Amino acid sequence: MAEKEKKIFDVSLFKRLLQYIQPYRTVFIVSLFCVIGLSLFGALRPYVLQQAIDTQIAQKKYDGFVIYIVIMLVLLLVEVFSQLLFIYYASWLGQSVVRDIRVKLFKHMLKFKMTYFDKSSVGVLITRAVTDMERIADIFGEGLFMIFSDILKMLVVAGFMLYMNWKLSLVVFTTLPLIIFATKIFQKYMKRAFEDVRTEVSNLNSFVQERVTGMKILQLFTRETTEYKKFKAINERHKKGWLKTVWYNSIFFPIAEFLSSLTMGAVIWLGGLNTVIGQTASMGDLIAFTMFIPMLFRPLNQIANKFNTLQMGMVAADRVFKVLDTDSNIDDTGTIEANHFQGEIEFDNVRFSYVKDEEVLKGVSFKVEAGQTVAIVGATGAGKSTIINLLNRFYEINSGSIRIDGEDIRAMTLSSLRNQIAVVLQDVFLFADTILNNITLNNEYITEEDVITAAKSIGIHEFISSLPGGYHYNVKERGVMLSSGQRQLISFLRAYVTNPSILILDEATSSVDSYSEQLIQDATDTITKGRTSIVIAHRLATVQQADKIIVMDAGQIVEMGTHKSLLKKKDGYYKNLYEVQFLKAETV
Incomplete structure (x- = not known):
């Protein structure tokens, strides 16, 4: 140089x-x-x-x-x-x-x-x-x-x-x-x-x-x-x-x-x-x-x-x-076109680190059956969101394997993999554009009629129609013209309208008001029916109905089971989290 x-x-x-x-x-x-x-x-x-x-x-x-x-x-x-x-x-x-x-x-x-x-x-x-x-x-x-x-x-x-x-x-x-x-x-x-x-x-x-x-x-x-x-x-x-x-x-x-x-x-x-x-x-x-x-x-x-x-x-x-010349691309050499997933997800001894020699996931293994709703809980930094990032192949794992319907995700084309997975993030990013374009992201296969039908089915059509210009209302940069709850609703509709095989909610209700949260909860019940869903949440009240709860701590799975079974574990990690949260709620 x-x-x-x-x-x-x-x-x-x-x-x-x-x-x-x-x-x-x-x-x-x-x-x-x-x-x-x-x-x-x-x-x-x-x-x-x-x-x-x-x-x-x-x-x-x-x-x-x-x-x-x-x-x-x-x-x-x-x-x-x-x-x-x-x-x-x-x-x-x-x-x-x-x-x-x-x-x-x-x-x-x-x-x-x-x-x-x-x-x-x-x-x-x-x-x-x-x-x-x-x-x-x-x-x-x-x-x-x-x-x-x-x-x-x-x-x-x-x-x-x-x-x-x-x-x-x-x-x-x-x-x-x-x-x-x-x-x-x-x-x-x-x-x-x-x-x-x-x-x-x-x-x-x-x-x-x-x-x-x-x-x-x-x-x-x-x-x-x-x-x-x-x-x-x-x-x-x-x-x-x-x-x-x-x-x-x-x-x-x-x-x-x-x-x-x-x-x-x-x-x-x-x-x-x-x-x-x-x-x-x-x-x-x-x-x-x-x-x-x-x-x-x-x-x-x-x-x-x-x-x-x-x-x-x-x-x-x-x-x-x-x-x-920077070689920082995900290896997109897969040949399988994933047109539709049944939804079975399996992590097999997955290890991963953002920084070399500092593992975030330390041999994580679990299986989600097709159509199940699985919740992942744990303290901040436990590795919950990392699992979502790896499932979408935003990062490459160090070792182990991730499979969907029995196929390693690395064998699939990136675009087809991500097209079948919809994610609603806690930090919603909206572009300086209309609500319609923020929902469809200019996907020519999603029409305005499709968006309106989806909005009606999850109960947010009224809210969008009340805005000046309705679905053509410009939300400005990063969606500053909307409240955090409204932005979250738009983000939820964005995920729903793609009709994904797998739905991921990453702290999707953590920053919304009670009215918006109820709307999202109602929509969640509709969209997760018959579809594999992964819900990440700090508030345990939102995951009680999950088919399976995975409890993580420091990059490892420490417990796994239903809400009721986990509460029965004496001095269990999940039980302690649950009791602390509800004790705080009662105090408030």
Whole structure:
């Protein structure tokens, strides 16, 4: 990694980026021809002017002067037209490439294990998918082609200068090594500066995203002043990162401009003397060279500037490709299409850890018969929700096996497995969209009529219809327009409407009011009938009717049985939990 950072320009990374141009070869070629046209037609104008002055004005002949003016006008129009095409097609190419990479990146991220998201900052991932992508687009719109255009223009201009007057050309070329050396040093330091800038941008995005999302917590615990100070510190680092690039620019560009002006002065002085005294340079040469010098030096300055853009794009591309190269996908090599489950679930000596060598499940084994309602209870951190995560294959187990209807879930395709399992979580996530779209999640096979029928059957149609717009009511970001109980009801309907083979309720009634809880309880009785259901709950009153209760503690099953049988166990874990909860309830 250290060796890679020392490179001013990563050729292998650039080659990888160019692979995305393949579908747009025609546009790439058109842009390339426009670049060549810009360089050639721009350099021809001073040459035509030199010819006009030396053959017409200096000779006091004006019969062909109009022809030269027309030629210059045509060259100017063609140059403008080439620039118009270049700007459009180069930008179009950049946005098309970025669109393809962004789609590929998002598709890749959709398949990541939950472990990856557990360890990654949301703000950083947003930066990769949005901000960094725009920097990559700039590679084509402002970087790659512009650098090629500038280099080509310099070569063409240098060729014309040598052809017209090699002595004056040598005067001009004397300062070129100094500018090239300064440019190389400038690029080296700018690359480091831009890497720092991108890091600070990611940190800033991550910090702001998390604090805005958790604003209620900050205000509840009056942490505004503390977080404000943290933000100022991060923002200060971000400012310093950008100021470093400004400092390098403020040093380089005045030096380049000074050398350009110095060269211009030398050419005018020496060229003027040659014209008046030595007659080794014509008046046309002198005027053409005063036009050529900015055309030679300005591209060199712009190369440094455009190289900055290219460097920022390359740094962004490197970060994006690192995410694309991340191998954090669940192994989806199963071949069995699970169209419908009978619902028999079996965990056989399952061991699992989120962090290496820190087991969360320690050899868990149990069996759920098809159509049973099984409750899993235990203290926080006992491993209840982990069982649900593993059943959906959000994580890979360390050892053991999980089977549904006798088949290992790893032998099934991920999509078919998850399509047959519906989960209602305690922390409900709703998108900034309509209630209908939050329920169907844009599944084309679920119609609005299906949703209304399902809502009526579980008794929440009235509640949804009472909202402005009914099923088309926009709940805004994270469903802030609804109460926690209402969000839970929407989440429950979302699970119910898919007609799952297996239903999982993970603390589904822990944060709702008594009215909503009664609605969910009534719906639960309906939806669990004839369907395998797993209910995770802290409140034991909600699991008393379960066919089987699994009691967990510290990643192990400590008891198993019905509510009545578990209460009969002297000093039993479940009995103690039950008595403590109901003793608290009676006290209240």
